[in-house]
Amino acid sequence: MTHALGCTEEDLRRLAGARSFERGLGYLAAVSRLEIGDEAITATVDGTDAYEVELTEDEDSGLTGWCDCPYGREGNFCKHCVAVGLAVLRQAESVPQQRSAAASRTRLLDGWLESRTREELLALVREQLSDDRDLRRRLELRAAAAGEDTGIVRERVLSLLDTRPFARYGYVEYADAHAYGRQAAEAVTALRALTADGRSADAVEVAREALRALGRTYGEIDDSDGLIGDVATRLAEAHLDACRTARPDPVETAEWLVRYLLSEVNDATDIDLFDYREILGEPGLARARALVVAAWRANPKGWAEKYLMERLLKADGDSVDALVEVHAADLAPNGHTHLVIARELEAAGRPGEALEWAERGLRETASEWGPDSNLVAFVCERYERADRLADVVAVRRNLLRARPSLAAYQHLRTAAGAAGTWQSVERTGALEVLKAVAQPKKGRWYDGSLLVDALMDDNDLQPAWQAATDGCADERQWLALADRIRDRRPADALSVYLRWIEPLRKQTGDSTYERLAELLLSARACQRTLGTEAEFATYLAALRADQKRKRKLMAILDQHGL
Structure with missing residues (x-):
């Protein structure tokens, strides 16, 4: 039967999923400050933190829930929402009366407020401000944003982004990050208020300082839930919107953007230079191009410089050769960059050159862990397409010899099997490679041998037993062998x-x-x-x-x- 809440326990289970519903049952006693309003139901649920929950009903979408816990903020109907829903269902018979009473209180309050004089309302607001520090802070910020003194807004915004009140040991821990995030979000509200009040130029300048301030401290915050990163993204959006309205000098804006994107404080945001294309216009874009190219030539191995240069070339539709030049200036020791270049060339319709770069990556690998596995796969797949099976076998054989492993043995077996040379030629040589390293090696995660693993993988159990008997097996391998025989x-x-x-x-x-x-x-x-x-x-x-x-x-x- 459907209750006055508009749903049943089964509906709550469907909304939350079985796991969250079962966990919500255990939080029923943790529900407090339950208030059934005429439009929404609110409550507090004590969990890892005190979480605020709101349930609402709509004729079209039915029951929906919001909670400020990490899982709830992702849009999920969490266990805390379940607990509140269950608490309401426990008193379902009284819900209609409570809603009716809430609606009456709302009408009464509206009528009473409308009957007050301006002086009486001001006195009421001042009374609330003296008791509610958060409300006072929010209204002070709105007043500053509506006023003429940008310095006050700037000071207030930067104070909202100051982590020191939340950093117990010089670091904002997870337990304090939510409170800091809620405070920092007010800075975004202030910036948007500036723009809305016709002071977008001021908003641009204050937003720049806010982005730098948050970027400097972001590394000192446990942002496991991404809340602060979301605030940083919204700050960047507020800056962009202010620029669209204010139309600041395009060249100066380009210079600021490039400096910001090349700095360490950009880690918290996801600003894209080309989101500002309309604002920069051709003069600003030309200046940005010049600065990015100069920065990259001065530091071609810098991650930010390289990324911006690549982004610039792709946005401008430059030739693949220019992109190759950028990547070739900083080749990764495991051949990953060679693979990036190969893919760019192949996408440009130049498969021959792509394969040459990939093959070069295999030859030039200097990493102790060997070449990038995706690079190896790229080369082998191209060889297979060209029916160059012997070359695939050669690549796999060389990798096994250079860095013996069970995976390398398996890859060689597959390649040589396709070429018809596994049993006749390759297996004997591969096992000789493994025999050479059959004795336990210090520092490996287990003390067994690759030889035993490979023989068991081949289901060649008698030689595997003999290798184990010769001292080349650990407990794991002995027991695996025992199970098999x-x-x-x-x-x-x-x-x-x-x-x-x-x-x-x-x-x-x-x-x-x-x-x-x-x-x-x-x-x-x-x-x-x-x-x-x-x-x-x-x-x-x-x-x-x-x-x-x-x-x-x-x-x-x-x-x-x-």
């Missing part, structure tokens, strides 16, 4: 399981106990195949007697029927 060679697999059970007898912890149970189950399966279950029963009884003080282990063994 258990049905055909149960005695060998059993010896592996029993060997790795022993060290676990001296360890504690839930994960250890689960691992021990898993190995015992594998050992029992082997002895069933061998027909020696009685031996396993004796072994298990002795283990339980030895480990009987570990009550959690005993419980886990019982759960697994051991």
Whole structure:
């Protein structure tokens, strides 16, 4: 049945999703300050922070919810909205009366305010300002924006962006970032008010200072939710809108823009030089081009200089050769830049030159991690299209020799398989490469060998077992081998399981106990195949007697029927 809220618990579940709905059930007791108005329902829900929630209903869209928690600000019907909806449904019978009462209060308040004199209303506002610091601050800012003294607005805007009141240890932590973001957002309101009041030129200047101020401190804020980044974007939009109205000097504007975009304070915003195309006109764009080219030639490896130069060339439709020149001035050691160049050339209809650059990238790779995997794929795909399968094999073979890995072995196997040379030629050489590095290497994430991994990947289990027996396997590999041979060679697999059970007898912890149970189950399966279950029963009884003080282990063994 649909309640006075206009929805049911099932509707809340549908809006929020099963997970958020279930979590919302746990927040029902955290709902406070619930107020059912004639148009909206508001409440506070105590979670990681005290979150403000608003539910509204519309004939077309139905129930919608807003919450200032991180998930809610992304437009989701969050667990806090669910909690408020559930709280309202718990008192559904009284909702119509509460709404009617709210509407009556609104009409009464409107009528009373309209009957007050100007002096009485001023007195009322002043009374509220003395008790509500946030309201006072907002109105002070609006008054300054409507006044003549731009200095007051500038000072107030910069104070709103000052992180010091929120930085406990010189850094605005996550818990304080939301409050700072709400305050900083008022700076955007002030700038837009300046423009709306016919003072767009002032808004341009103040916005520039605001962007620099926020950019200088952005790195000292935990902006995990992106709230401050959103404020920075809105500041940039306010600056752009003010420029559209004020029409500042195009050359001076170009100079400011390029300086700003090349500076470190630009990290917080996403300003695009060409969003200002209309404002700059040809004189401003010409000046911007000259400054960008000069900056890039002075520092061709600078990220900002390189990005702006690339953006300039693409926007102006310059030749691909100019773009190649920009990228070629700073080639990445792993060949990624060669790949960027190759893709630009291929898109320009020059596939031969594209492949030459990609091949050059493979030759010139100087990274200890080898060439960019996408670069390798690019070259190999072009070779395959041209039916140059032997060249694909050569690339994959060289990579395996230079930096042996299971992935490199697999890629070579695939390439040589397509060329028909894997079993006849390439596999023997590839395994020789892996044998040369078969002994454990210090610093690897496990102590096994690539040789065992490759042989198991080939499902060549007898050579893999022999390599492991020769000392080239770690626990992971031994157990993987045991699992693979258990049905055909149960005695060998059993010896592996029993060997790795022993060290676990001296360890504690839930994960250890689960691992021990898993190995015992594998050992029992082997002895069933061998027909020696009685031996396993004796072994298990002795283990339980030895480990009987570990009550959690005993419980886990019982759960697994051991």
